[in-house]
Amino acid sequence: MKKSFVYFIITFFLITITGCIKSNTENHLELSYPKDLKQFHKNVLDYYINLKEADKVIEDLLTNLQENGSWSTIDYTNRIRGGWPVKDHLQYVQTLAINYKNKTSTYYLDESLSKKIHKSLNFWLDNDFLSTNWHDQHIGVPELLLPILFLMENELTKEQLNKAEVLLHRARIKMSGQNKVWLSTNVMLRSLLLRKPDSVAIASRAIQGELQVAKGVGVKSDWSYHEHGAQLQFGNYGLSYLEDMIKCYTFVGNTPFKFEENKIKFLRNLILNGQQWIIWKDRYDVSASGRQLFKNEQLKKAARLKTCIQKMKVLDKAYEIAYDQALDSKILSGNKHFWKSDFHVHRTKEFYFSVKMSSKRVVGTESVNKENVQGYYMGDGVSLISTTGKEYENIFPFWDWKKLPGTTIIQDKKPLPIIKFSGFKTNSVFVGGVSNGTNGIAAMDYDRDNLKAKKSWFMFDDTIVCLGSGITSEKKEVVTTSINQAFLKGQVLIGKDDKIEINKGKQKDIEPDWILHDNIGYLFPEGGKINLSTQILEGSWNKVAKRYRPVILTEHIFKLWLSHGNQPKKESYSYILVPNASEEKMMNLHKRNPFKIVNNKEQQSVVSADEKNAGIIFYKKGISTIKGGVSVDAPCVILLEEKSDYLDFAISDPSQKLTKINVSIKGKYSIENSNYKKGKTHFVIHLPEGEQAGKTVQLQLKKN
Known part of the structure; x- marks a missing residue:
């Protein structure tokens, strides 16, 4: 009897243990991937598991997670096109899944967390939430869902996988540029999940196919980035492109689907010759951010770019020093003109300056998904200068959008038109710049909405000379040129006839010699009707992007502009920007007149x-008195720098139409295919064509 009882107990124990093991095996299945997909699968899991969040983040998510698997902080009825908040649900599930699978997490393989992950995943799969934006269904949702499926795969039911697969199959390889990269990445990961090596290979090739200079949207020959036509998109699509390319490079490393060896060089050039130029003191240039003028976006974009650079240090170890230097914005100094994007940057260790223009070739900006709704003039010569990096940080609710820094604009009372992604080009043809790597010139023969002006920016070392001429408008309203519009920081000093006064409030049509504010000086060599305001202004983020609530905010804003009067005819202006200025420096500059100007x-x-x-x-063929006489037979821009034994000569064609220019310069110089006649050296410049049209041609004219 006793033996029978003991036998019964042992048998029952073994059956129970066997059942538990079987149950555990059913819930945590061993995953099987084909040999050629195993490393790829491991790379993907490692990538996402390493994105672990702090326990406090998980605690907060679980606090707001409701019994039905939804989050109390999300309005699931919201169907806004831009920044669709319902998508946060999948991001939250992904965050929970990452910590669940990370061995260093407090929540590693926590059974209670697993149940909540499944419940919240099922809530999405059962409801299949849709926005009104195609991007969310085809790109955003699959992009967030796929990591969850990989992380939780050994616990998923067949029903969950079937429902998820329907959502994943909305992604197809199509389009171009970053949209194609997004879609192809979704297809590549979906194919991995479904164990389809051939489809993985096709998607990998499609992604790599975008790692080349593009004739349409994508990376351009000057290392800028275009999307939605010929439009500078460094910080919007371009930054996502860089992030995703680095991510995909990591995914397929050491697999049959790895990127070709030359592709890492392409990414290196994109960072060192492109992206790193527009980050300054941990802020991303406003003018390079596309339509995404959101709260704290300059800081966020700069942080994202720095993360990319850190990752490239690991992937491209031979250039580790160059990437380290790119992480320190004070190391990069020089001048660069992005001829494919009508965009110019001048920077030293002490300041950053950029000019954003547009033309018949280049789209100035866009307003999509009710974002950047005030940006009608964002491509009209917006020129931003920064020493601290904070001058324009989150200033958008308070900007007067008809007085953007650097722009010449008709001051009518009409609401600004809301432009689409393809609808903003000016009538300007002669738009571009020249650069010798140290200094440069940006030029824009502005023609838009019945206003014409010749606008230019001469960037020489630590000063920028800003000129305007031929300012003419057929409309009756006042035309102004905005010099700057930034946050008010400290006193504003006004210098006139060796006297200095402190500005208070608002002053109209004053004629100062110079003005100093927040470490930046403004010198007026030819005078002009200067207007100054330092008032408290009201603003709202809702005015910039409709995703924000119409909450009224206030700030002290420094505004400085020139007035050209009503219906101006052939008016002009000149002012000089002096970063890192002082009272003494401004007084000395005024007295010694640092430049000779023709305007x-x-x-x-x-x-x-x-x-x-x-x-x-040269807006037309002609002769200049500079260097005793420089003449050309076609419009162009020329930059000259005197060296000990040669003259550095740089030239470009902003119209991007010419194939050659005949140049004559007084004096005898040695240069290939030149001739010396009647005291002048004559030579022909053969200009770049195709994708290089508009690029600077630089020569050394040796002195004889």
Whole structure:
């Protein structure tokens, strides 16, 4: 009897244990992947598991998770096109799944957390939430869902996988640029999940196919980035492109689907010759951010770019020093013109300056998904100068959008038109710049909405000379040129006839010699009707992007602009930006007149007092008195820099139409295919064509 009882107990124990093991095996299945997909699968899991969040983040998510698997913080009825908040649900599930599978997490393989992950995943799969934006269904949802499926795969039921597969199959390889990269990445990961090596290979090739200079949207020959037509999209689509390319490079590393060896060089160039130029003191240039003028976006974009650079240090170890330098914005100094994007950057260790223009070739900006709804003039010569990095940080609710820094605009009372992604080009043809790597010139023969002006920016070392001429409007309203519009920081000093006064409030039509505010000086060599305001202004983020609630905010704003009067005819302006200025520096600059300036409809030129640096914009063929006489037979921009035994000569064609320019310069110089006649050296410049049209041609004219 006793033996029978003991036998019964042992048998029952063994059956129970066997059942538990079987149950455990059913819930945590061993995953089987074909040999050629195993490493790829491991790479994907490792990538996402390493994105672990702090326990506090998980605690907060679980606090707001409701019994039915939804989050109390999400409005699931919201169908807004831009920044669709319902999608946060999948991001939350993904975060929970990552910590669940990370061995260093407090929640590693926590049974209670597993149940909540399944419940919240099922809530999405059962409801299949849809926005009104195609992007969410085809790109955003699969992109967030796929990591969850990989992380939880050994616990998923067949029913869950079947429902998820329906959502995943909305992604197809199509389109171009970053949209194609997004879609192809979704297809590649879906194919991995479904164990389809051939489809993985096709998707990998499609992604790599976008790692080349594009004729349409994508990376351009000057290392800028375009999307939605010929439109600068460094910080919107371009930054996502860089992130995703690095991610995909990591996914397929050491697998049969790995990227070709030359692709890492392409990514390196994109960072070192492109992206790193537009980050300054941990802020991303406003003008390079596309339509995404959101709260704290400059800081977020800069942080994202720095993360990319850190990852490239690991993937591209031979260039680790170059990436380290790219992480420190004060190391990069120089001048760069992005000829495919009508965008120019000038920077030193002490300041950052950029000019964003547009033309018949280049789209200035866009307003999509009710974002950037005030940005009608964002491509009209917006010129931003920064020493601290904070001058324009979150300033958008308070900007007067008809007085954007650097722009010449008709001041009518009509609401600004809301532009679409393909609807913003000016009538301007002669738009571009020249650069020798240290200094440069940006030029824009502006023509838009019955307003014309010749606008230019001469960037010489630590000063920027800003010129405008031929300002003409057929409309009756006042036309202004905005010099700057930034947060008010400290006092505003006004210098006139060796006297200095402190500005208070608002002043109209004053004629100062110079103005100093927040470490930046403004010198007025030819005077002009200067207007200054330092008032408290009201603003709202809702005015910028409709995703925000119409909450009224207030800030002290510094505004400085020139007035050209009503219906101006051939008006002009000149002012000089002096970063890291002081009272003493501004007074000395005014007294010694640092530049000789010519400023008319036919020609704009600037020569430094020591005559070592000079720049000329020929709006038509002609001759300049600079260097004793420089003549050309077609419109162009020329930059000259005097060296000990040669003259550095840089030239470009902003119209991007010419194939050659005939140049004559006084004096005898040695240059290939030149001839010396009647005291002048004559030579022909053969200009770049195709994707290189508009690029600077740089020569050394050796002195004889």
